[in-house]
Amino acid sequence: MIKVVIIGAGNVATHLYHCFREATDLDVVQVFNRNKDHLDFVKEPEKRVTDLSEIAEADLYLIAIKDEAIQDLAGKLKLKKGIVVHTSGSQDMQTLAGFDNYGVFYPLQTFSITKAVNFKEIPICLEANSEENLEFLKKTAALVSDKIFEVNSEQRRALHVSAVFVNNFSNHLFALAEDYCKQNQLPFEILRPLIKETVSKIETLDPYSAQTGPALRNDHKTIAAHLEMLDEDRKKIYTILTESIQNFHGKKL
Amino acid sequence: MIKVVIIGAGNVATHLYHCFREATDLDVVQVFNRNKDHLDFVKEPEKRVTDLSEIAEADLYLIAIKDEAIQDLAGKLKLKKGIVVHTSGSQDMQTLAGFDNYGVFYPLQTFSITKAVNFKEIPICLEANSEENLEFLKKTAALVSDKIFEVNSEQRRALHVSAVFVNNFSNHLFALAEDYCKQNQLPFEILRPLIKETVSKIETLDPYSAQTGPALRNDHKTIAAHLEMLDEDRKKIYTILTESIQNFHGKKL
Numbered sequence: 163m164i165k166v167v168i169i170g171a172g173n174v175a176t177h178l179y180h181c182f183r184e185a186t187d188l189d190v191v192q193v194f195n196r197n198k199d200h201l202d203f204v205k206e207p208e209k210r211v212t213d214l215s216e217i218a219e220a221d222l223y224l225i226a227i228k229d230e231a232i233q234d235l236a237g238k239l240k241l242k243k244g245i246v247v248h249t250s251g252s253q254d255m256q257t258l259a260g261f262d263n264y265g266v267f268y269p270l271q272t273f274s275i276t277k278a279v280n281f282k283e284i285p286i287c288l289e290a291n292s293e294e295n296l297e298f299l300k301k302t303a304a305l306v307s308d309k310i311f312e313v314n315s316e317q318r319r320a321l322h323v324s325a326v327f328v329n330n331f332s333n334h335l336f337a338l339a340e341d342y343c344k345q346n347q348l349p350f351e352i353l354r355p356l357i358k359e360t361v362s363k364i365e366t367l368d369p370y371s372a373q374t375g376p377a378l379r380n381d382h383k384t385i386a387a388h389l390e391m392l393d394e395d396r397k398k399i400y401t402i403l404t405e406s407i408q409n410f411h412g413k414k415l
Numbered sequence: 416m417i418k419v420v421i422i423g424a425g426n427v428a429t430h431l432y433h434c435f436r437e438a439t440d441l442d443v444v445q446v447f448n449r450n451k452d453h454l455d456f457v458k459e460p461e462k463r464v465t466d467l468s469e470i471a472e473a474d475l476y477l478i479a480i481k482d483e484a485i486q487d488l489a490g491k492l493k494l495k496k497g498i499v500v501h502t503s504g505s506q507d508m509q510t511l512a513g514f515d516n517y518g519v520f521y522p523l524q525t526f527s528i529t530k531a532v533n534f535k536e537i538p539i540c541l542e543a544n545s546e547e548n549l550e551f552l553k554k555t556a557a558l559v560s561d562k563i564f565e566v567n568s569e570q571r572r573a574l575h576v577s578a579v580f581v582n583n584f585s586n587h588l589f590a591l592a593e594d595y596c597k598q599n600q601l602p603f604e605i606l607r608p609l610i611k612e613t614v615s616k617i618e619t620l621d622p623y624s625a626q627t628g629p630a631l632r633n634d635h636k637t638i639a640a641h642l643e644m645l646d647e648d649r650k651k652i653y654t655i656l657t658e659s660i661q662n663f664h665g666k667k668l
Contacts, residue, residue, distance in 0.1 A: 229637065252637055270605060272612055272627055277619060279612065285605045311605055320599035321606070323641045324592040327649075328606055329613045330628030331656045332585040337622035337663065339577040346573035350621075352523060352538045352564055353574070353581055359525055359532065360582045361614045366530060368603075369590035374525055375583030383483065384505055388576045395659050396580075402655050403584045406648050410590065 163189050164302055167217055167244075169235065170226035171195035173273035174249050176203050178226055181281040185305045191218050220244050222302060224267060225258075233257050245295050251322030254315045255289050265290030265299055268318055269307075272329050281306050287313035287321065338396060370410075377407035416442050417555055420470055420497075422488065423479035424448035426526035427502050429456050431479055434534040438558045445471050473497050475555060477520060482506050489513060498548050504575030507568045508542050518543030518552055521571055522560075525582050534559050540566035540574065591649060623663075630660035 166182055168175050168190060175193070182188045183205075193204045194211045201210040211217060214235075223241065225232055225248040232248050236258055239246065246258050247267040258264035266289040271279060286303040288310060290296035296312065303310045313321065336357060340350045363372045376384040385404060389397055419435055421428050421443060428446070435441045436458075446457045447464045454463040464470060467488075476494065478485055478501040485501050489511055492499065499511050500520040511517035519542040524532060539556040541563060543549035549565065556563045566574065589610060593603045616625045629637040638657060642650055 229634075252640060270609055272609060272616065274616065274620070274625070274627075277616060283608050285608060287605070309605075309608070311602075313601070313605075317599050317601055319640070319644065320595060321601060323644055323653075324595050324601075324606055325609055326628055326630075326641065326653070327588045327592045327595075328610050330626070330630060330660070331588050331652075332610075332613055333617070333622055333625055333627075334630075334656060334660050334663070335580045335584050335588075336617055337626060338659070339580045340622050341663075342573060342577050342580075346570050348566070348570055348574060348577075349564075352540070352562075352566075353577055354618075355536050355538060355562070356523055356525060356578055357581050357585075357614055357617070360585055361610055363525065363527065363530060364586070364589055364610070365607075367527070369586055369593050372527070372586055373583070373590060374527075374586075375579055377579075377583060377587075381482075387505060387572070388579065391572060391576055395662060398655050399584075399659055400576075400579070402651050403587060406591070406652055407583070407587050409648060410587070410594075 163187055164222060164305075165189050165191045165218075165220040166222045166224060167191060167220040168193045168224045168226060169195075169239075170224075171197070171200035171203070172226065172228070173275055174269065175224075175226035176275060177273050177279060177281070178224060178249070178269070179204065181306050188302070188305050191220055192216075214238055214240075217241075221298075222247065224249060229253050236260060245290070245298060247290075247299065251325065252319055255291070256315070259291075263291065263295050265295055266315070266318065267299060267303065268313070268321075270321060270325060272325075282308050285309040285311055287311050287318055289314055289318065335399075338399070342396070373407065373411065375407070377404040378411055380408065416440055417475060417558075418442050418444045418471075418473040419475045419477060420444060420473040421446045421477045421479060422448075422492075423477075424450070424453035424456070425479065425481070426528055427522065428477075428479035429528060430526050430532060430534070431477060431502070431522070432457065434559050441555070441558050444473055445469075467491055467493075470494075474551075475500065477502060478511075486510050498543070498551060500543075500552065504540075504578065505572055508544070509568075512544075516544065516548050518548055519568070519571065520552060520556065521566070521574075523574060523578060525578075535561050538562040538564055540564050540571055542567055542571065588652075591652070595649070626660065626664065628660070630657040631664055633661065 182190050192211045198212050204210050223246045245263040246261045247265045268287040270285045286307045288299045435443050445464045451465050457463050476499045498516040499514045500518045508519050521540040523538045539560045541552045
């Protein structure tokens with residue numbers, strides 16, 4: 163049985179708690195957060211901890227807190243044994259170099275408190291300060307996910323940026339489209355099948371080959387007509403992305 | 416039985432042919448294209464037509480050709496009966512005003528020759544020059560799709576622009592991310608679950624509420640670190656979309 167202490171009470175900490183709690187061979191012995199009110203999601207009251215000095219011995223300490231708070235917390239965490247990892251996409255592993263055994267356990271997914279996710283499908287990106295620790299993290303991650311990747315700090319940062327593009331930015335495009343539909347008395351429902359197909363398409367085609375639209379066709383007339391309809395903010399986005407599609411596919415605007 | 420003539424041999428024409436051919440109460444009597452070589456997808460050789468003068472009488476003429484060719488073709492099409500519609504998202508219905516009975520039959524989806532789609536799920540946006548013709552189009556569209564919408568020319572143009580945002584532009588963001596992964600020796604597979612979840616999330620949350628990421632959190636440090644990693648093209652896109660997210664959510668960069 164691998165004993166785990168989770169540090170944090172945000173989206174990632176909450177999802178990790180639920181998923182680790184249900185996994186076989188994993189035992190969440192404590193969840194730490196300074197503010198007890200945020201620990202209500204921990205079903206066993208005796209496992210809620212608000213003082214770092216009360217933290218129990220464990221095999222794995224998962225720091226799932228805001229990026230900017232990791233270094234400070236790591237400095238205050240006094241441990242006799244176990245591996246310490248953080249779950250951040252953008253923080254270097256060396257942030258934890260004050261410990262003997264450390265690494266990164268980065269689940270690449272967008273988490274919302276209100277929506278359950280299937281952890282088995284979530285890629286876990288691992289990094290560790292020794293072969294032995296990496297093996298331990300691999301073994302542990304395999305208890306909750308089928309998709310384990312070994313990823314160094316630089317690659318992890320590249321993934322984090324990529325995640326912003328595919329998740330945050332696409333979602334914002336959906337939000338802009340929804341808002342534009344509202345302005346035109348159109349239900350967003352009408353766009354959902356297209357959004358679904360956009361993603362379904364790249365299961366069989368790579369995104370480069372799946373590209374369609376006026377930018378790719380170099381259809382000046384449609385591009386001009388679209389630009390004329392849009393407000394300044396959407397116009398800028400339309401122009402930049404159209405240019406980028408054309409550069410990427412080797413066409414001139 | 417509703418008799419249909421399809422004009423065109425591209426992605427939309429091909430998908431409409433297959434779907435209309437399989438529907439009950441619909442009979443594709445002819446498919447027209449100037450170049451016979453492009454009509455191979457029509458299973459019945461006798462239905463392939465390359466001369467406009469040979470076009471048969473039908474109840475519905477579906478013009479599924481390039482936007483810029485519609486007006487010219489419409490001018491040359493001499494009909495005794497039937498309704499003429501085009502399938503374009505951006506062309507005004509009045510392009511077909513030379514006919515007695517006309518309208519628009521716009522399937523809002525991204526079509527690739529190589530990928531089958533479930534037409535039942537595809538929203539069909541209809542417009543017609545009379546109530547009677549609209550009723551006829553609704554009846555016809557209902558034979559192939561469960562999602563029928565009445566949409567005027569202005570709304571259809573708004574939908575077409577929205578489709579560029581949610582489909583073309585998101586797909587390009589996926590392509591940029593895939594390319595960036597390659598540059599960093601990372602498999603694109605690692606991002607697929609995140610892309611899936613991005614879309615799955617907005618089935619239960621509206622895109623505005625589903626927004627996450629450094630732009631929304633106003634996380635200057637991460638934004639600056641990301642910008643430093645990117646090339647000029649991606650940097651521009653990152654900046655514009657970050658600003659847009661912050662404007663949209665009422666925050667200052």
